Amino acid sequence: MSNQWLITIGINQYQHFQPLNYAQADAQGLWNLVVSRGSFLPDRCLLLTDTSPFIEGQSTYPSGTNLKQWLDHLCQQAIKEDDLVWFFFSGYGVKWEGQDYLMPIDGNPADVNATGISVKEIYEKLKGSKAGTVLVLLDMNHQQEYQDGSTVVGNQTVELAREMEIPTVLSCQPGQFSYEVGELQHGLFSAALLEGLRSGAGLTLANLKRYLSERVPESSQNHSRPLQEPVFVVNPPGKSHQVILPEQPVFVGSSNGEWSPVTAQLVGSGASVTSAVATSSAENPFQAALRNQQEAGATPTASTNNGQPKPVNVAGEDDDEDNGSLWQQILLWGGGLLLLLLLILTTFGRNFLFPAGEQAEGPGDSITGTVTSPDRLTALDKAKVGLRNNQANSYVEAIKQVSQIKSGDPLYREAQTAMERWSRNILDIAQGRANTGNYRGAIAAASLVPQDPQPVFTDAERLIRQWTPLAKKQQANQAVLSTAKGLIRPNSASSYIQAINMARKIPQGDPGYAQAQALINQWSQSILNLAKQRANQGNFVLAIQAANLVPADTPAYKEAQQAIAQWQNR
Structure with a gap:
């Protein structure tokens, strides 16, 4: 019985790099998507961003120390045999002395070896876990392309992925750049990734490769960016057909014609829906995940490496090997005869089997029911094809097209289902923006939710009322931070203290608080x-005076006190 795990990291407000705009949204978007579609349970999805909340007293702030501790915990304790693991990173990657590094929020380009996390170390931890399937997705921004004057960022990662046989997708070719786009509210690669997963293009690596290989370069052209082409490393090639995105919950039809999810079990999941919902909020999510796994109980199935169940071989594997060739021949000849029969029926027409009186009376009818009209099919297909940019506006346009399909049309029910799903997608985009602190963007997206279906519209109105005061607070707090930044003067330690005191005016829990703490x-x-x-410069008196100004509740305080002790002796 296998589980699915997601480790997703997105960092905007670097301490020593130019801030990124949408890395946090990339990570949050992936978390939202896989959880909302039912592929991964929330208590097995770890989100580490600038503003992600504590988990049972443990910080998820993406510092180097925290990232390593969480990775160690998951790989050594939580991940079990045959589990599926996704590792996603959106942030800076650098190269130093021939090694590729992912940079945490406190990573310093002046001391990469000490403050970065080597890709090799990450791969070794993932390889050392019991996971049956691992997928690494790296949206690396590497403005500092040449770190040691030899090769560009990404080359070593490609070599490691091939050598250690860990399927890996890089956002761009070594030597290219990974771009962010304001219109998408994401990086180009991450936007295409989310778009592909929403459309069902991520069942296997082969599916995902076909989609992203076309979509990312196309998107870079559409948004007037230099060419960006993703890199896929799959060794051995057979892993391309491993299932990397489990199916959504199974849906069954009820007697009243409505569709409802099967609540007993998630496809490909080791825990029931009801047990996941009942998990106590006070329990560590990863402990809860393990508890759910134990409580779910075993079924008479064995698991393959890709986490998909297969029947237990009761009779023994040798029997299959002995008789496999004979059965293959029978199936081959039988399939050929069936194909020949179908060809004959197709050639001589339906009249051969069905008298004229039994045939459909109208051009739109068939033996089994009503054939969908071609023009309506085109409208629905066009609406689906238009969902290209993972933007709220694209879903709005699709809903407008599908709303033309009226009651009584064969596609009406499918159209209504699609409209509700797309309305929920708009609300998911809004929620994702709110989760990253972009309340104004969240309100703008939620305002696009149509009035029909009513339940989704009601949820959108409720969230807009919830986000409106937060957006006002956010705007006010941004003004406070702008004022604080304006107080800073070069070579003036006291001006930094004035800025810190100004930033401390933003209360805990307010929008912008995490940003204020990062700036402090x-x-x-x-x-x-x-x-x-x-x-x-030899001016130890002034050095001690400045170091004494470092606030006691900041990471630099301990080092400042140690420095003061050394300088006092000199």
Whole structure:
């Protein structure tokens, strides 16, 4: 019995790099998508971003220490045999002395070896876990293309993925750049990835490769960016057909014609829906996941490496090997005869089997029911094809097209189902923006939800009322941070303290609080750097005065105190 795990990391507000705009949205978007579609259970999905909440007292702030601790915990304790694991990263990647590194939020390009996380280390941890299937997705922004003057970022990652046989997808070719697009509210690669997964193109690596290989270059052209082409590394090639995205919950028809999900079991999941919902919020999510696995109980199936169940071989494998060739020949000849029969029937027409009186009376009817009219099929297909950009507006346009299909049309029921799903997708986009702190963008997306179906529209109105005061607070807090930034003066430690005191006015829980804390930590480090600069110049008195200004509740405080002790002795 296998489980699905997601480790998704997205970092915007780097302490030592130019901030990114949508890396956090990339990670949050993937988390939202796989959880909302039922492929992964929430308590097996770890989200590490600038603003992700604590989990049972454990920080999910994407610092180097936290990332390594979480990865160790999952790979050594939580992930079990035959489990499926996705590792997604959106942020900076750099190269140093021939090694590729992913940079945490506190990663420093001046000290990559100490503050970065080597790709090799990550691959070794994933390889060392008991996972049956691992997929690595890297949306690496590497503005600093040449780190050691030899090769570009990504080459070593490709070699490691091939050598360690870990399927890996890189957002761009080594030597290219990974771009962000304001219209998409995502990176080009991540937007295409989410779009492909929504459309069902991610069942296997082969499916995903076909989609992204066309979509990412096309999107880069559509958005006036230089060519960006993803890289797929799958070794051995047979892994291309492994299932990497389990099916959604099975839906069955009820007596009243409505469709409802089967609540007993998620396809490809080791835990029931009801047990997942009943998990106590006070319980560590990863402990809860393991508890659900134990409580779900075993079934008489064995698991393949890709996490999909297969029947237990009761009679023994040798019997299959002995008789396999004979059965293959029987099936081959039988299939050929069936194909020949169908060809004959097709050639001589329906009259051979069905008298004229039994044939359909109208051009739109068939033996088994009503044939869908070609023009309506075109309208529905056009609506689906138009969902190209993972944008709320694209779903709005699709809904407008499908709304032309009226009651009584053979496609009406399918159209109504699609409209409800697309309305939910718009709301998912809005929720994703809110989760990243973009409340104004969330309100704008939620406002696009149509009035019909009513339940989705009601949810959108409720969320808009919830987000409106937060958007106002966010705007006010952004003004506070802008004022704080304006107080800073070069080579003035006291000006950083003034900025810190201003940023502390943003209360905990308010929009912008996490950003304020990140800036406070960054400015505290700047004070310490200024003190070190003075010490290097031999002015230990001024160095000690500056270091004493480092706030006690910031990461730089401990180092500042150690430096003061050294400087006092000198």
